[in-house]
Amino acid sequence: MPRFPRLLMDSDALYRLQQSDRCASAAPTVGSMSTQQADLVFEDLAESYVQYRPVPPPSLISVVVDYVKQGRGDDLVLCGDVGCGSGQNTFLYSNHFRQVVGVDVSVQQMAQAHTHANSVTFRKGSAEQLPFPDASVALLTCCASVHWFDFKPFYAEVDRVLKPGGALATYGYHGCTPLYNNTSLRELFLQFWRELDKYWTDGHQHLWAEYTDLPQLYPDDVQIKTSEGRFSTETDVTLDIILGYISSWSAFSKLTQAEGKEAAAAFLHNCKQRLLKAMGTQDENVPMRRRYDYFLRMWRKPAPSESLYK
Ligand SMILES: C[S@@+](CC[C@H](N)C(=O)[O-])C[C@H]1O[C@@H](n2cnc3c(N)ncnc32)[C@H](O)[C@@H]1O
Structure with a gap:
């Protein structure tokens, strides 16, 4: 049973949201991948996502919310x-917005979301056909997701649904940094990423460029790179969490689909042995840490007379 919170309706915008039913029934293309194909990849990953994916740091959410306030004042009604x-990521906005709506092509992914805020709801839909009425949204966020979208229809939808002064915030990270006894195992970790090269999409290049290479949306454009060290989050983990995170990669899901479960298990086992060797221990339960460094790119929609985007 999906555990979706109920949708609260307490403004004109929310009323119009309820009236609108623009969920994705067609399958627009997403780079080289259709939304249906993306759904299949992420369906397999639903359980590992909720267990092993990071939560963005509060410092990043504050910067995004302040940016929206600069453009919309206290009009923090609807966030998508x-x-x-x-x-x-969706739940982090529940204290700031009256209504937060998570949108995804994968119902399986959303079914894993825990209901701990009744201002949050989830809807099946695609980035290229957003389930929001025109000029209804103050903030759209994309956490580790925009590199999956087809930019032309997505940007057209962003421009349609954002209120003037509203913002699109895109952010993400490129892998994690495992730490053992304060020593970084990042280089080894990146080797694992590269070994799955043929299973990453072209869109993943945007992650490595920290979204600086995304097509331009609006002139008011803020970019904060990981080198500024502003949005890092570090937690205590054990090796199984690092391996679990690797198993949540879309490239790992594709490895499993293409080469079978045994090949995927062998890949993970090999990662484990190499990490243990680099750490100089055979104890899988030694305490470790895991750091994610986030980058951020966001744009503010200008007033209609200023708009350059068509
Ligand atoms: C890497 S995951 C990020 C999930 C989550 N935002 C997080 O922070 O972990 C990318 C998500 O984008 C979704 N997705 C991929 N293509 C999409 C599209 N065209 N429209 C909507 N969602 C899409 C996938 O189903 C998946 O849940």
């Missing part, structure tokens, strides 16, 4: 989280 997955 596009490509919300299992909702770990």
Whole structure:
């Protein structure tokens, strides 16, 4: 049974949201991948997402919310989280907005979201056909998701649904940094990523460029790179959490689909052995840490007379 919170309706915008039913029934293309194909990849990953994916740091959420306030004042009614997955980013806005709606092509992903805020709801839909009325949204967020979208229809939808002064915030991270005894195992970790090269999409290049290479949307454009060290989050983990995170990669899901479960298990086992060797221990339960460094790119929609985007 999906555990979706109920939708609260307490403004004109929310009323119009209820009236609108623009969920994705067609399958627009997403780069080289259709939304149906993306759904299949992420369906397999639903459980590992909720367990192993990181939650963005509060410092990042504050910067995004302040940016929206600069453009919309206290009009924090509706926030849409596009490509919300299992909702770990969606819930972070529940204290700031009257209504937060997570949107994803994968119902399986959203079904993993825990209901701990009744201002949050989830809807099946695609980035290229957003389930929001025109000029209804103050903030759209995309956490680790925009590189999956087809930019032309997505940007057209962003421009349609945002209120003037509203914002699109895109952010993400490129893998994690495992730490053992304060020593970084990042280089080894990146080797694992590269070994799955043929299973990453072209869109993943945008992650490595920290979204600086995304097509331009509006002139008011804020970029904060990981090198500024502003949005890091570090937690205590054990090796199984690092391996679980690797098993949540779309490239890992594709490895499993293409080469079978045994090949995927062998890949993970090999990662484990190499990590243990680098750490100089055979004890899988030693305490470790895991750091994610986030980058952020966001745009503010100008007033209609200023708009350059068509
Ligand atoms: C890497 S996950 C990120 C999930 C979540 N935002 C997080 O922070 O972990 C990307 C998500 O985008 C969704 N997705 C991919 N293509 C999409 C599209 N065209 N429209 C909406 N969601 C899409 C996938 O189903 C998946 O849940």
